[in-house]
Amino acid sequence: MMSTEQPVYFAPVLPWQQTAWDNLIARYERLPHGLLFAGMQGIGKRAFVWRFVAWLLCDNREQPSSQQGACGQCQSCQWLASGTHPDLQVLPISSLPILEVEAATATKGGKSNTKKASENEVAKALVKPSIKIDDIRELQPFISQGSSGRRVCVIDYADKMTVAAANALLKTLEEPREGIHLLLISDMPTKLLPTIRSRVQQVAMDPMAHEQVFAYLENHVSQHTQNPAQSDNTAPLSEQVAQALKLSNGAPLAALEMLSSAWYQQRGTWVKVWLALRAGKRSAIAASDYWQKQLSLDDFIKLSEFMLMDFSRQCLGMPTLQQDLALAQYQSITELQLESIQALMTVIEDVKIACQQNVNDKMAYDQLLAALAWL
Numbered sequence: 001m002m003s004t005e006q007p008v009y010f011a012p013v014l015p016w017q018q019t020a021w022d023n024l025i026a027r028y029e030r031l032p033h034g035l036l037f038a039g040m041q042g043i044g045k046r047a048f049v050w051r052f053v054a055w056l057l058c059d060n061r062e063q064p065s066s067q068q069g070a071c072g073q074c075q076s077c078q079w080l081a082s083g084t085h086p087d088l089q090v091l092p093i094s095s096l097p098i099l100e101v102e103a104a105t106a107t108k109g110g111k112s113n114t115k116k117a118s119e120n121e122v123a124k125a126l127v128k129p130s131i132k133i134d135d136i137r138e139l140q141p142f143i144s145q146g147s148s149g150r151r152v153c154v155i156d157y158a159d160k161m162t163v164a165a166a167n168a169l170l171k172t173l174e175e176p177r178e179g180i181h182l183l184l185i186s187d188m189p190t191k192l193l194p195t196i197r198s199r200v201q202q203v204a205m206d207p208m209a210h211e212q213v214f215a216y217l218e219n220h221v222s223q224h225t226q227n228p229a230q231s232d233n234t235a236p237l238s239e240q241v242a243q244a245l246k247l248s249n250g251a252p253l254a255a256l257e258m259l260s261s262a263w264y265q266q267r268g269t270w271v272k273v274w275l276a277l278r279a280g281k282r283s284a285i286a287a288s289d290y291w292q293k294q295l296s297l298d299d300f301i302k303l304s305e306f307m308l309m310d311f312s313r314q315c316l317g318m319p320t321l322q323q324d325l326a327l328a329q330y331q332s333i334t335e336l337q338l339e340s341i342q343a344l345m346t347v348i349e350d351v352k353i354a355c356q357q358n359v360n361d362k363m364a365y366d367q368l369l370a371a372l373a374w375l
Contacts, residue, residue: 058070263303
């Protein structure tokens, strides 16, 4: 995850993005008004876009010192930090960085020092909805009205636009007004209509120097990991980073989030508890009580799905991805049937649905551990 020491708008550029940033800023005067930032999830493209948004709107953008980002001090930057900038529109609203912070705070029952999000906004922040034609139409007044400065419109998850919404956006892309910047972000750009892709210029975000990525992750993990004694993993840090990158398909921020998460550090314990359940050495209720003290229900579900993925690979005769756990050494795992794993995955999906209907976490935990004991 990104550092929380400063807003994403003003965070340092990620090492593997420096070349892309320098090229973008150098070519700014020749750039089209429509840009597409695309690449797999977890490479940092959203952090890059928000940094670029801050630079575009910064009152001190013309200063030589601003080439590496917004000043963070001017009125425009202060508006951004508070989530109230009049010249910025974002679809979906849940992608606005300030709202993401508020939603996370609200779900934890905490209080935010930022502008309070409404209940409807927080609800939207918990999902990534499709972008409909009415959403695009609501942007038209913002895009078409005159302005003496710059206006920026960010469309996140642009590949989730309906066909009608994409067609409505085409006119804006074909007949742009002066000073308007349309920034599209997509994890799956191939799902965008060809007519949309042909009218925007893609900013290359995928090329990443492995050495830079590896060094950044090692440094970040060594500096920010808390309570290392709580981790199951005793492998050297370099091996941990290499495995996390492999598990995340080479996406640096996804690997960093994995390494920093509480659930990832509990993988070895999950195996030991499951083996004890299977052997009848621990009851499902006792195991449920234990895990409720260790992880949130969401994290335990994520951990369980992660482990069952490798169990499935073992059943199919494929090598496991978590080499540090040496799962192949456990006969109980090698004897598993794929049908049993799929049945447990069905239970997990049912629990997810139940949780959306406000089922008590303890009941959900008890159900999961009871099903896990039968695996």
